[in-house]
Amino acid sequence: MATIDRQARTLALAHALTAAERGLAVIPLSRTKLPALRSPHRDDPAAPPCHGECGRHGHGVYDATTDPARIRELFAAAPWATGYGIACGLPPHHLIGIDLDTKNGTDSSAALRDLARRHRFTIPPTVVVLTPSGGRHLWLTGPPDTPVPNSASRLAPGIDIRGAGGYLVGPGSRTAHGVYTTAPGTAHLTPAPCPPALLRLLLPPPRPGHPARPNGAPPHGQGLVQFVLAARTGQRNTRLFWAACRAYENGLAPALLAPLVDAAVGTGLTEHEARATIASAARLTGHGA
Structure with missing residues (x-):
């Protein structure tokens, strides 16, 4: 059994690296199909929701990456992993x-x-x-x-x-x-x-009482604004950062940044926090100073 598990781990890492070469962000999975790395906050029930902002492993799909070095690091931290998950919704x-x-x-x-x-x-x-x-x-x-x-x-x-x-269980996972x-x-x-x-x-169907173009967003960007508006406590910065990255990557930023700031403020962030998060997205996508 130990030999089979070692082979499964080796194959899972190899398949995960191959998937990453195709632009698919991955995480290690256990034999139960769940993320192999447990939350670093599991022993602190009072900890605020974290999607990786703490910098440690164990945030499920929020750990997903296409960086080979980071993937090897995640699998090294989870030597029991026999599969990998592919995060959905991410570029490209x-x-x-x-x-x-x-x-x-x-x-x-x-x-x-x-x-x-x-x-x-x-x-x-x-x-x-x-x-x-x-x-x-x-x-x-x-x-x-x-x-x-x-x-x-x-x-x-x-x-x-x-x-x-x-996420989806990737082919080659055991x-x-x-x-x-x-x-x-x-x-x-x-x-x-x-x-x-x-x-x-x-x-999901449009929520009644909301305008078709929230906060002045252009029609082709309203989905990103709605994504930010739907954020719950603990998700606000993460959703805003994700939406801002998509806006920069798809050339929507000039028309969409003001509506994104308004949406983020509407969820409870301050304008300063919203603009700082958007500036981080700009730097990550190569549009920052």
Whole structure:
């Protein structure tokens, strides 16, 4: 068993590094499919929510990275890891995972075909990962300014969605139930764009009483502003930083920074804190002084 575990760890790291070369941010996973590194704040129930701001390992998907040195560091800190997770919603792919489960006799593939027929969309050729239980993960990409939320059986029984803040078990991972593998003929593919009709189903309905263009945001950037507005305590700086990075990367910053500041202030940050967070995003994306 020890030899198998060592092999699984070695293979998991190799697969994770390969995924990172494709621009997919990864974290080590245990055989239970959970992040391998425990929270450094687990023994301090009074600690405020932290998404990695403390600089230590153990913040789940917020540890995800494409930096090979950082990936090796994470796996070295978790020598029991036998798999890796791929963070969804991050650039350059803005990955969306369609998780088709087979538990309890659910025919989630048929449910997806029914949705496709009723809403008139077709799933394009894309990466498909086969799970040990007989399910499938379809990899799609979303637009950079429209974060897709995670959901479980909201579309239909057995169809779970992995979006911003979620992760998919990467192919090559070994879990307690077996190995995740890429479906034949799909390993060479690039994740395909999510059909617009399906994307509309994945997004939450507009909240009543909110304008279509919050705080003066341009139409193509309103998703980022809404993402910031939805922040809860402990998420405000992280969500603002993520949204500001996307704004800079996609050339939206000139029109979007003022609405992002207004949204952040509306969640409880001070204007100084909001502008400091946005300045950090500018530096990270190469737009700072």
